[in-house]
Amino acid sequence: MELVATRNKGAEDILPPDTYVWQNTERFMARIAESYGFDEIRFPTFEKTELFVRSVGETTDVVQKEMWTVKGRESTYTLRPEGTAGAIRAVIQNGLLNEAMPRKIYYQISAFRHENVQKGRLWEFHQFGAELVGAAAPQADAQMISMANDILSGLGIGTELHINSVGCRECRRKYYEVLREFLLPVKDKLCDTCRSRFDKNPMRILDCKSEVCRELTANAPVITDHLCEDCAKHFAQVGELLDEAGIVYKVDPKIVRGLDYYSRTVFEFISSDIGAQGTVCGGGRYDGLIEEMGGPATPALGFAMGMERLILALKAKGGTDAKAKGCDLYILAADSERTGNSALKTAASVAAALRKSGKTAEYDLCSRSFKAQMKYANKINAAKLLVIGESELETGECVIKDMVSHEQRQCRLDGEEILRTI
Numbered sequence: 001m002e003l004v005a006t007r008n009k010g011a012e013d014i015l016p017p018d019t020y021v022w023q024n025t026e027r028f029m030a031r032i033a034e035s036y037g038f039d040e041i042r043f044p045t046f047e048k049t050e051l052f053v054r055s056v057g058e059t060t061d062v063v064q065k066e067m068w069t070v071k072g073r074e075s076t077y078t079l080r081p082e083g084t085a086g087a088i089r090a091v092i093q094n095g096l097l098n099e100a101m102p103r104k105i106y107y108q109i110s111a112f113r114h115e116n117v118q119k120g121r122l123w124e125f126h127q128f129g130a131e132l133v134g135a136a137a138p139q140a141d142a143q144m145i146s147m148a149n150d151i152l153s154g155l156g157i158g159t160e161l162h163i164n165s166v167g168c169r170e171c172r173r174k175y176y177e178v179l180r181e182f183l184l185p186v187k188d189k190l191c192d193t194c195r196s197r198f199d200k201n202p203m204r205i206l207d208c209k210s211e212v213c214r215e216l217t218a219n220a221p222v223i224t225d226h227l228c229e230d231c232a233k234h235f236a237q238v239g240e241l242l243d244e245a246g247i248v249y250k251v252d253p254k255i256v257r258g259l260d261y262y263s264r265t266v267f268e269f270i271s272s273d274i275g276a277q278g279t280v281c282g283g284g285r286y287d288g289l290i291e292e293m294g295g296p297a298t299p300a301l302g303f304a305m306g307m308e309r310l311i312l313a314l315k316a317k318g319g320t321d322a323k324a325k326g327c328d329l330y331i332l333a334a335d336s337e338r339t340g341n342s343a344l345k346t347a348a349s350v351a352a353a354l355r356k357s358g359k360t361a362e363y364d365l366c367s368r369s370f371k372a373q374m375k376y377a378n379k380i381n382a383a384k385l386l387v388i389g390e391s392e393l394e395t396g397e398c399v400i401k402d403m404v405s406h407e408q409r410q411c412r413l414d415g416e417e418i419l420r421t422i
């Protein structure tokens with residue numbers, strides 16, 4: 001028979017004990033975000049394709065090449081390639097813009113992009129994202145960057161922070177003219193993708209990974225030299241606030257981001273420990289997006305971290321020793337002619353009492369012999385062992401054995417008492 005139990009390329013199974021590393025990391029990130037006043041939101045995995053085309057941008061690789069799109073009965077839908085579009089759609093639609101501003105939200109999601117699969121680049125991946133809606137001041141930019149920095153440094157992941165300003169529409173319009181003028185003489189030598197970006201989005205050419213395009217753009221004019229007064233002031237203030245907070249960064253005019261909604265500050269945290277796909281966090285300001293999506297003009301900004309890349313970075317520095325909780329007590333019990341059905345019943349009630357107090361307790365579910373149960377208890381590294389046999393049921397007394405020290409302690413065959421003894 002054909003084997004259907006095969007995983008798709010570009011999607012990963014996350015198994016124990018890694019699931020515990022993920023849980024710990026996700027909890028830590030949520031805790032930091034909540035300490036900054038962010039609340040979690042959840043929103044659908046898919047949206048109308050149009051939402052992503054309008055927000056992420058028609059000329060981006062994400063929209064042109066990477067979307068997982070299906071035709072439904074009423075519309076065409078796309079699995080979210082990122083979180084901002086869906087999160088902001090939910091914010092607008094559910095009236096969160098009428099709440100006290102700024103509104104701060106975070107999310108932990110899976111996202112989907114049809115990219116060339118490699119280490120740290122998947123078809124289905126996971127993001128921790130945060131969006132701060134309704135704040136235009138540079139303090140908001142500094143706070144977002146500082147929160148991302150707290151998360152990464154708290155996890156012990158070493159990164160370099162690169163920041164840039166992509167200006168407002170007006171500075172970009174003027175800068176595009178200067179950039180096109182610079183690129184025109186070499187336009188024919190650019191790669192196909194870059195040539196197609198020349199008219200609509202020439203700044204993305206600076207982000208091309210091809211060696212030829214990199215060389216051709218090495219001395220290209222940079223946006224930071226062409227910002228309008230307000231954008232330049234905003235960017236300078238963000239830099240000053242980061243300096244004051246002691247956050248080290250590098251101004252990198254080549255950070256242009258792959259999504260079209262950005263304005264002013266953009267930033268990336270890059271790890272050098274995980275190979276070519278080193279950007280573990282990307283974000284920036286998107287002051288025009290909410291209006292573009294049909295809401296009232298509202299400034300906003302955010303970031304997202306790639307969970308798979310974060311976990312790779314954690315593994316690279318050996319910080320992933322989370323273990324499954326393990327079994328605190330394995331109860332050996334088997335019903336027999338002599339015990340009737342009371343051995344397993346007693347085991348179940350002892351286990352229930354322990355679980356109520358947060359302990360892990362297990363007993364036989366496979367009608368196995370005592371010997372086989374013992375083997376299983378060893379395999380799952382049970383910390384303690386309790387036998388419920390004929391004599392324990394008769395006397396109401398039992399023995400708890402420590403599987404490592406082999407120490408034995410006697411107590412009454414009673415959940416509360418066992419809990420106190422283990």
Ligand code: HAM
Binds near residue numbers: 122284
């Ligand atoms: P992004 O830079 O496209 O930004 O993605 C954020 C992070 O998601 C990346 O830095 C990377 O760690 C991870 N990532 C992206 N694509 C993949 C992939 N194919 N496989 C594995 N990891 C990946 C955004 O998504 C924006 N929504 C961030 C944002 C929020 N900007 C403002 N608010």
